[in-house]
Amino acid sequence: MTVRDRLRGDPQILAMGGGGFTMEPDNPALDDFVLSLVRVNEPRILFLPTASGDPTAQITSFYARYARRASATHLSLFRRHGSARSLADIVLEQDVIYTGGGSMRNLLAIWRAHELDELLVEAWRRGIVLAGLSAGAMCWFAGGITRSSGPPEVIEGLGLLPGSLSVHADGEPERLPVWLAAVRSGELPGGWAVDDGVGLLFSGTRMVRVVSSRPGAAALRADLVAGELVRHRIEPELLGERGPGQRPIPDDIRELREVRELRAGLRRS
Amino acid sequence: MTTGRPPQIVAFGGGGFSMEAGNPLLDDYVLSLAARDRPRVCFVPTASGDADHYVVRFYRTFAAHCEASHVTLFRRERGGGAVEGDLEAHLLQQDVIYVGGGSVVSLLGAWRAHGLDRILKQAWRRGVVLCGLSAGSLCWFADAVTAFHGAPTVVRGLGLLPYSNCVHYDGEPARREEYHRFVGDGVRPGFAADDGAALHFVGRALERVVSSRPRARAFQVEPVDGEVVERPLAVSYLGDVQRNLAAA
Numbered sequence: 001m002t003v004r005d006r007l008r009g010d011p012q013i014l015a016m017g018g019g020g021f022t023m024e025p026d027n028p029a030l031d032d033f034v035l036s037l038v039r040v041n042e043p044r045i046l047f048l049p050t051a052s053g054d055p056t057a058q059i060t061s062f063y064a065r066y067a068r069r070a071s072a073t074h075l076s077l078f079r080r081h082g083s084a085r086s087l088a089d090i091v092l093e094q095d096v097i098y099t100g101g102g103s104m105r106n107l108l109a110i111w112r113a114h115e116l117d118e119l120l121v122e123a124w125r126r127g128i129v130l131a132g133l134s135a136g137a138m139c140w141f142a143g144g145i146t147r148s149s150g151p152p153e154v155i156e157g158l159g160l161l162p163g164s165l166s167v168h169a170d171g172e173p174e175r176l177p178v179w180l181a182a183v184r185s186g187e188l189p190g191g192w193a194v195d196d197g198v199g200l201l202f203s204g205t206r207m208v209r210v211v212s213s214r215p216g217a218a219a220l221r222a223d224l225v226a227g228e229l230v231r232h233r234i235e236p237e238l239l240g241e242r243g244p245g246q247r248p249i250p251d252d253i254r255e256l257r258e259v260r261e262l263r264a265g266l267r268r269s
Numbered sequence: 270m271t272t273g274r275p276p277q278i279v280a281f282g283g284g285g286f287s288m289e290a291g292n293p294l295l296d297d298y299v300l301s302l303a304a305r306d307r308p309r310v311c312f313v314p315t316a317s318g319d320a321d322h323y324v325v326r327f328y329r330t331f332a333a334h335c336e337a338s339h340v341t342l343f344r345r346e347r348g349g350g351a352v353e354g355d356l357e358a359h360l361l362q363q364d365v366i367y368v369g370g371g372s373v374v375s376l377l378g379a380w381r382a383h384g385l386d387r388i389l390k391q392a393w394r395r396g397v398v399l400c401g402l403s404a405g406s407l408c409w410f411a412d413a414v415t416a417f418h419g420a421p422t423v424v425r426g427l428g429l430l431p432y433s434n435c436v437h438y439d440g441e442p443a444r445r446e447e448y449h450r451f452v453g454d455g456v457r458p459g460f461a462a463d464d465g466a467a468l469h470f471v472g473r474a475l476e477r478v479v480s481s482r483p484r485a486r487a488f489q490v491e492p493v494d495g496e497v498v499e500r501p502l503a504v505s506y507l508g509d510v511q512r513n514l515a516a517a
Contacts, residue, residue, distance in 0.1 A: 043387050050375075053318020055342040077375045078318035103343050113378025114418070118302045137493075149383070150353070 004095070007039045008127030013160065013202045015137035017167040017194030019213050021065035022058050022100055022133065028198055029213035029239035031065050034096060034131045037201075043095040047074040049136040050110050051102030054078045058100050070096075077110055091119045096129045099136030101167075104155055105148035107135050117158060124160055131199075134167045141165040143188045145175045152178040154187055161205055164191035169220060171196045176220075183222050183229060190223030198236050212236035274396025278429065279303060280406035282436045282462025284481050286330035287323060287369060290401065294481035295467050295505040296330065299400045303364035311363045312339040312350070315379050316371025316404035319343045323369055340356045342379050357388045366392060367499050368408060370400030370419045374424055376404050386427055391427055403436050406468075410434035412456050421447040423456050430470055433459030438488070440464055448490060449497045457490030466504060478504045 004255075016036065020030045035043060047062040049055065050161075054076045066072040075090055082236040091097065098190065100108075110115040124130050130140060138144030139157050145166045146155040152175045166179035175193075182188040191208075192200055197214035200207055210219050277304070280290035285295045295415045300308050314320060319341045331337040333388040339361070341351040352359045368376075368388065380386045393399050399409060411489060412433035413426040421444060423433070435448040438461040445461070452458060460468050460475070465482035468475060489500045 051343075053320065055318070055321070078316065078320075078371050079371075080417055084419050105382050106342055109378040109382030110375045111378075113374045113381075 004040060004093075005126070008095075009039070009041070011124045011160075012037055012129045013124065013140050014129065014131040014199050015140060015161070015165055015194070015202070016131070016133035016197075016199040017137065017169060017217075017219070018101070018133055020098075020131075020133050022198065025061065025211050027197075028065065030197070030211070033199065033211055033239055034098065034129070035066075037131075038095045040095055042071055044071045044073075044093060045096040045098060046094045047072070047089065047098050047100065048136070049074060049076050049102075050077050051100055051104065051107035053106070062098070062100075076114060076257055077114055077116070085115055086266060087114060088119055091116070091123055092126065092128070092212040093228060094123065094128050095121055096131060098138065099132030101131070101134030101136055103148040103227070104135035104138055104144065104146040104157075107139055108155075108158070121158065121160060128175065131259055137194075138165045138167060140243030141191065143182075145179045145210065147172070149173070154178070155184045161202055162189065163202075164188040166193040168195040169195045180222060180229060180231075183224055184226045190221070192211070192234075193220040193222065195219065209236050210236040211239050213239050238264075246268045275471050276393045276396060276429075277398045278393065278409050279398065279400040279467050280409060280430075280434065280460075280462065280470070281376075281402035281465075281467045282371075282406065282438055282485070282487065283359060283402055283464030284467070284485075285367075285402050288464065289481055292404060292481050295465070295479070298467070298469075298479055298507055299365055299367070299398060300335065302315050302398045305364055307336050308364040309336040309362060310337075310365045310367055311360060312337070312367050312369065313385075313401075313405075314339065314369040314371075315385075316373060316376035317369055318375070320371075320373065327367070327369075335407050340385075342383050342385070343461070343473065354414060356383070356385070357391075360385075360388050360392050361395060361397065363392065363397050364401055365398045365494070368399070368405030368424055370401070370403030370405055373404035373407045373413050374417060374428070375417050376408055377424070377426065379407075390427065390429060398468075399429075406436050406462070410459065411453075412458075412459065414444065414451060416441070416447070423449075431457070433457050433490075435459070435461040435490070438466075439461045439486070449499070452490050452492060453497045458489070460487060460502075461490055462487040462491065463497075475502075478502045480504045480506050481508070482506070483508065 049058045140160045141154045141157045142159045143164045166212035197217040198212045201209040222231040314323045410426045410430045411428040414435040463485040465485035466480045466487045487502045
């Protein structure tokens with residue numbers, strides 16, 4: 001076991017509804033937050049732009065944001081890069097794996113074709129931080145809402161995290177009704193709809209923080225309770241001014257608040 | 270709809286508009302099979318991740334003399350000039366479906382996820398000419414030799430052609446060695462093509478081998494009495510054919 005391996009903590013996933021270097025060229029708050037999740041100096045971060053077909057623009061933005069602060073590389077599954085190293089060697093030496101947005105259907109199908117899905121699960125188990133937005137966030141959940149074929153529809157994810165995720169809740173509002181209907185019908189488990197700029201941080205399979213790079217952005221939790229759809233708004237911690245080192249709200253306090261909000265929601269419905 | 274057209278595949282070891290700027294011989298050969306003044310040609314750039322520059326080069330090459338279109342599996346919600354709506358109906362109406370190069374593993378994964386594997390099989394049966402280079406050649410065969418990540422390996426293609434296939438045969442000496450080893454180890458016999466050489470199949474039978482370069486070669490590779498044997502195939506250089514036509 002290397003020093004690097006020992007410094008890794010519990011499995012962590014940062015699931016963003018949108019934002020970060022591909023969507024917020026002038027706002028580094030979420031990318032700063034990503035790097036704050038690892039304990040090593042000079043973290044190794046790998047970008048997977050698979051869901052968009054490895055476009056040059058995304059890859060360039062990735063390096064512009066991360067190259068000076070981390071050992072940054074990207075992995076293309078479409079272009080040859082002449083490396084004889086196995087995917088396992090490349091993936092499992094990282095501290096952070098960052099998955100871009102795009103087509104979730106293509107993302108999962110292509111990862112499976114390369115057997116990369118299993119490697120990413122292994123990376124997560126070993127404590128390599130998984131961060132991603134949009135398709136690159138929903139893929140870790142039981143399911144989500146994709147526009148891979150045009151109109152929004154339900155899609156199954158890898159299921160590392162219980163619950164469902166819907167993204168771009170403010171930026172692409174047409175996803176939300178499809179997601180709510182799927183939760184109501186039981187097609188998808190309860191979960192979160194998150195705005196652009198909002199990230200849900202999971203330690204293991206438990207959500208521990210909700211952060212945002214933009215004032216006013218929020219997350220929505222929805223569950224099917226006794227046949228009724230129960231929703232409540234979650235106010236994120238605003239990143240930036242106070243920095244990513246802000247103290248997290250303890251789990252028991254958060255749980256208490258959630259129960260209180262859930263009860264309030266039940267009364268309303 | 271019965272068209273009376275036989276299934277046809279033209280599998281390039283490499284070449285065509287994306288690899289041979291200024292040399293239209295292989296692309297013109299494919300278009301000649303369509304037997305129509307303005308053939309309907311649809312580009313499928315999946316193996317490159319629908320790279321924009323690749324799509325642009327396709328239109329530059331084909332738009333002037335063909336009804337050109339392309340399919341994107343990555344930006345379906347944004348259109349961008351690609352075919353929207355019913356992919357199946359669009360693809361079945363084509364004279365030629367042209368598959369670009371890139372990663373054959375990524376291509377097959379994305380096709381299966383969108384049902385394109387099934388649609389392309391149907392198009393082939395109906396006589397739509399299928400062609401492509403590199404990954405766009407490998408995909409039609411039962412066994413495809415690819416060396417995209419790490420060491421060469423064999424992946425299962427669509428299997429319209431019940432053989433193995435190896436592309437860029439002249440470009441990378443290691444591929445030849447690996448291909449022979451694979452065939453020796455039980456991968457089915459098949460065909461290897463250099464950059465600039467194209468295997469033209471009618472039904473499942475190899476009809477002829479054509480080339481855009483005078484020295485491009487193609488081979489049949491099969492085990493004979495426990496030895497892997499590479500048999501050179503007769504190649505028609507299309508430049509000569511064109512010159513002869515001009516002279517006649």
